[in-house]
Amino acid sequence: MAKPRIGVASLVQETNTFNPNPTRWDDYTVLAGGDASDTLAGTNTEFAGAVSEIGRLGAEAVPLLAAWALPSGRVTERTFARLAGLLDTRLKEAGPLDGLVLSLHGAMATDSLSDADSALIEAARRRIGPAPLGVCLDLHANLTSRMVESCDALVGYHTEPHVDMASTGERIARLVAKAVRGGISPAIGFAKRSLLIPAEGMRTDLGPMSEVRALADSRTGSRSRVLDVSLFPVQPWLDVPELGLGVSVVTDGDLPGARSLAEEMADEVWHRRERMTTPRLMTPEKAFWEARGSSTRPFLMAHTADCPTAGASGDDPVMIAEAAAHGAGLVVMHSVLDPEAVRRCASAVGKRVRLEVGAGFNPAAVPVEVEGEVRRAGTGSYRLAGRSFTGRTVSMGEWAVLVSGSHHLLITSRPSITADPATWRRAGLDPGQADVLVVRSCSDYRANFPSSAPEAVTLDLPGPSTPRLESLRFRRAPRPLYPLDPFASASPGAA
Numbered sequence: 168m169a170k171p172r173i174g175v176a177s178l179v180q181e182t183n184t185f186n187p188n189p190t191r192w193d194d195y196t197v198l199a200g201g202d203a204s205d206t207l208a209g210t211n212t213e214f215a216g217a218v219s220e221i222g223r224l225g226a227e228a229v230p231l232l233a234a235w236a237l238p239s240g241r242v243t244e245r246t247f248a249r250l251a252g253l254l255d256t257r258l259k260e261a262g263p264l265d266g267l268v269l270s271l272h273g274a275m276a277t278d279s280l281s282d283a284d285s286a287l288i289e290a291a292r293r294r295i296g297p298a299p300l301g302v303c304l305d306l307h308a309n310l311t312s313r314m315v316e317s318c319d320a321l322v323g324y325h326t327e328p329h330v331d332m333a334s335t336g337e338r339i340a341r342l343v344a345k346a347v348r349g350g351i352s353p354a355i356g357f358a359k360r361s362l363l364i365p366a367e368g369m370r371t372d373l374g375p376m377s378e379v380r381a382l383a384d385s386r387t388g389s390r391s392r393v394l395d396v397s398l399f400p401v402q403p404w405l406d407v408p409e410l411g412l413g414v415s416v417v418t419d420g421d422l423p424g425a426r427s428l429a430e431e432m433a434d435e436v437w438h439r440r441e442r443m444t445t446p447r448l449m450t451p452e453k454a455f456w457e458a459r460g461s462s463t464r465p466f467l468m469a470h471t472a473d474c475p476t477a478g479a480s481g482d483d484p485v486m487i488a489e490a491a492a493h494g495a496g497l498v499v500m501h502s503v504l505d506p507e508a509v510r511r512c513a514s515a516v517g518k519r520v521r522l523e524v525g526a527g528f529n530p531a532a533v534p535v536e537v538e539g540e541v542r543r544a545g546t547g548s549y550r551l552a553g554r555s556f557t558g559r560t561v562s563m564g565e566w567a568v569l570v571s572g573s574h575h576l577l578i579t580s581r582p583s584i585t586a587d588p589a590t591w592r593r594a595g596l597d598p599g600q601a602d603v604l605v606v607r608s609c610s611d612y613r614a615n616f617p618s619s620a621p622e623a624v625t626l627d628l629p630g631p632s633t634p635r636l637e638s639l640r641f642r643r644a645p646r647p648l649y650p651l652d653p654f655a656s657a658s659p660g661a662a
C-alpha cells in the first residue's frame with residue numbers, strides 16, 4: 168500500500184480588536200512547500216511538530232504553507248483573501264491528499280469576519296473533500312461551533328505560557344494519521360462558558376487552570392476512548408460574538424461522551440473563576456519601590472497592557488517617563504516601537520540625541536521626550552532562544568539602543584518580542600545585567616526568565632491588552648459575561 172499523503176499548512180494570526188491598527192500582508196512571514204519545512208525544521212512550532220510526526224508514523228508529510236504575523240489589529244480583507252487564495256492554490260497543486268493538518272490560531276478576525284479561522288477550515292474542507300481534517304489551535308483561541316463542525320479532530324496547546332507548540336502539532340498529526348488509516352473515528356465534543364480570564368490568570372504551570380489541566384490529563388489516555396482534552400481560555404481582547412471559554416474533547420467515536428466530558432471540564436473552570444485573576448497589579452511607582460527592595464535580578468515588570476504578543480502595538484512610552492521619575496540609579500532595560508526615532512538614531516551612533524519617542528500607533532498613548540547617547544544600531548533577523556517558539560526566526564526591523572544614565576532603551580521599527588532574551592542580546596544588551604527589565608509580555612516571560620518570574624509584577628497601566636478587562640468596551644460579545652456582569656446562575660452555558 169502506498170504511503171498516505173498528509174498535507175500540513177499553518178496560517179497564524181491572533182487579533183486584538185481593541186488595537187485599531189490593521190494587520191497587512193507585509194506583516195506576515197510566508198513560506199511555501201519545502202521552504203517552509205526546511206526553515207522550520209527543529210523549531211518549537213506546530214508545523215515542525217506535525218511534519219516530523221507524520222514522517223515518523225510512516226506517512227508522507229506534504230508541506231503546503233506556513234504564514235504567520237505577530238498579533239495585532241484585524242486582518243485586512245485584501246490580506247485575508249490573499250492568504251486564503253494561497254492556501255487554496257497550495258492545496259490544489261499538492262494533488263489528492265489522504266489527510267490534512269491545519270494549524271491556526273483560532274482568534275483571527277478580519278474587517279468583516281469575526282471568526283476568520285473557520286472560513287479557512289471550510290475552504291480547506293471544500294478542497295480536500297471527506298479526507299480526515301485535523302485542526303490545532305492556540306490555547307487563546309475563541310472556540311466556535313463552526314470550527315468544530317468543519318473538521319474531524321481539533322486540539323489546542325495544553326500550556327500557558329506556551330511551550331508545547333511542536334508537541335501540539337505532533338498530537339494532531341497522530342490523530343489525523345490514525346484516522347487516515349481507519350484506526351480511529353474521531354468525534355469532537357465542545358462546551359462554552361461566558362467567561363473571560365485575564366491573561367495572567369490562566370497559567371497552566373500552577374494555580375487553578377493547572378488543576379483543571381491535571382484533571383483533563385487524568386481523563387485522557389490509552390485505557391479510555393478520550394484522545395484529547397483541550398482548554399481554551401480565550402484571549403480576552405477580542406470583541407466578537409460567541410466569545411468565551413471553550414473546551415474541546417476528542418474521543419474515538421463517542422460523541423455523547425465527548426460532549427459530556429467537555430461540559431464537565433468547562434464547569435471545572437467556571438467553578439474556579441474567582442481565583443483566576445491578575446496577580447500583583449501595581450503602579451509603576453510602587454513597582455520601582457518593589458524592585459529596590461528585592462534581591463531578584465533582573466526584577467521583571469510586565470507591561471502587559473501594551474504587549475505586542477497580545478496584539479497591542481508596543482509603542483506606549485509611559486515606562487520611559489516612569490523609569491526616569493522613579494528608577495534613578497537602577498540599571499533599567501526597556502523598549503518602545505518607533506520607526507521614525509530608529510531612523511534618526513541610526514544616523515547618530517555614538518552621538519547624543521534628544522527626541523520624542525512612542526505613541527505613533529496607539530492613539531491613547533502620549534509621546535515622551537528622551538535624551539541620551541545612541542550606543543548602537545542594527546537590523547536583520549535572529550532566532551528566538553526562549554522556551555516559547557524556540558528557534559523561530561523573527562525580526563524587530565531596524566533597532567537602536569539609546570542610553571540615558573543607567574537606562575537602556577531599545578527602540579525598534581517593528582514590534583519586538585521582549586519576553587525572549589535573544590531580542591535584547593541581538594541589540595547588545597544582556598538582560599542578566601539589568602536591575603529592572605520591562606517586558607511587554609503577558610506570560611511568556613515566565614517560561615523564559617524562570618528565576619525572575621515569581622517576583623515579577625504586572626503594571627497597572629491602560630492599553631489595548633489591559634489586564635483590567637472591565638475597562639474595555641465590548642459591543643459584540645454576548646452578555647452577560649464574567650467578570651464584566653453579575654451572574655444569577657451557578658453555571659451558565661454559552662450565551
Ligand SMILES: [Zn+2]
Nearest residue numbers: 305306307329
Ligand atoms: Zn496564545
